[in-house]
Amino acid sequence: MTLEALQSALAEYFAPWVQALNLQVEDACASQVRLRLPVTPQLTRVGDMLCGQAMMAAADTAMVLALMQHLGEFRPMTTVQLGGQFMRPLAGQDALVLATVLRAGKSLAFGEIDITGANDGKSVYRAQTTYALI
Amino acid sequence: MTLEALQSALAEYFAPWVQALNLQVEDACASQVRLRLPVTPQLTRVGDMLCGQAMMAAADTAMVLALMQHLGEFRPMTTVQLGGQFMRPLAGQDALVLATVLRAGKSLAFGEIDITGANDGKSVYRAQTTYALI
């Protein structure tokens, strides 16, 4: 899919509160998408650190786009589970959200998400997730 | 802690984007807090279903308050990991977020979160989480 089509999907399939993250589709290949999460004061708490809630929301959202990219179209799907580790704080830079489809079967899909600092490239959050394709 | 003190903590320690969830502290006991998540069009996607991103964010936020309640005060802390299962959709009603501290040691705390429909009481999302107390 084109980056424009994926970017449009963000406005079409997600709640306004999720759209407020202002995620930007930067790249997409076979089974992977990379989004930029602009780190603004809306998303930070004490110490200018990006809040974990935004990391989890960005991870879940990015995986939907990665699955669209993998499948070549939007299909109804639902998150079955998502779990992740917060390895270090992120401050003073945007976040990059790399979502990868590890395996997509007929009814279940598995993926991983890695969130890194846009400037220093350090991994701050890594998650695993399972989706049900409906 | 009083419900007012916990409610104030929501405005003091969380990012504006998290505050936009408009969580309401409804109850608190020894190691547990119950919040109401008003389900508005801002938080829903196709089918008027509450988006999973809001469930995860509410779960993480509620656990911080449960730890404050357990400790009797705010202490710096950070989420180490959070994982949860999305068991069914929630639509047409508010969500209740029950966060329970399972064990809090000197440096690590463990908790669970159960999100249910405010009207039908059905469990829609259940999560486990680990926090580091700093």
Place this chain on the structure above:
Amino acid sequence: MTLEALQSALAEYFAPWVQALNLQVEDACASQVRLRLPVTPQLTRVGDMLCGQAMMAAADTAMVLALMQHLGEFRPMTTVQLGGQFMRPLAGQDALVLATVLRAGKSLAFGEIDITGANDGKSVYRAQTTYALI
């Protein structure tokens, strides 16, 4: 199902290495089973503590029996994901493994497992798991 039928299932459907845990079915109700894990030197490491590997294996095994109990029969199924938290060590006593089916749909089932000390009743490991019913 009878406790005898569930106990027999342990010998029929599990690998010999899992059977070596010597799990004992102690109770079963609508959507729940309780197993006893005898803590022997085979399962402990330094400090006579029950090894975490045995806790995870017991949790996964118990959930299969809980699903059999819930469904009223054995059905082919596979673990989709399992994650859990190790909250404190267990030593000097057997472990009780309580597995509960939270929701079982047509193709996916969700459950939780709580492992406690048989003598002190303290929770040592709690897990969440998703199964695919085939």
Place this chain on the structure above:
Amino acid sequence: MTLEALQSALAEYFAPWVQALNLQVEDACASQVRLRLPVTPQLTRVGDMLCGQAMMAAADTAMVLALMQHLGEFRPMTTVQLGGQFMRPLAGQDALVLATVLRAGKSLAFGEIDITGANDGKSVYRAQTTYALI
């Protein structure tokens, strides 16, 4: 550390039931170890498939060795949480267990484990884990 030292650690620090997995240390670099899990009838169930319980146990065990390798010595540590996804069955071949330390701080360490078929290289189980260094 040498492969021999890591192999010896398997006999020294783990419960006999875990040693019965007969894990073989095949490689080790800065923050990573690779073990072979011989797939024998002791570890398989119906259909000659490697049981998930053995995958989880091998993953947890491999991460301890990866942390030893990262730290340059054995240090007391405990698993805080471990969660993973079972993506496809493994049959008719050994399993390779690749454990990687993602970040090790003073008190917490984060890692990921990938289990693949030794012949076809396909990923069958991927896990994330957090350890507390004592």
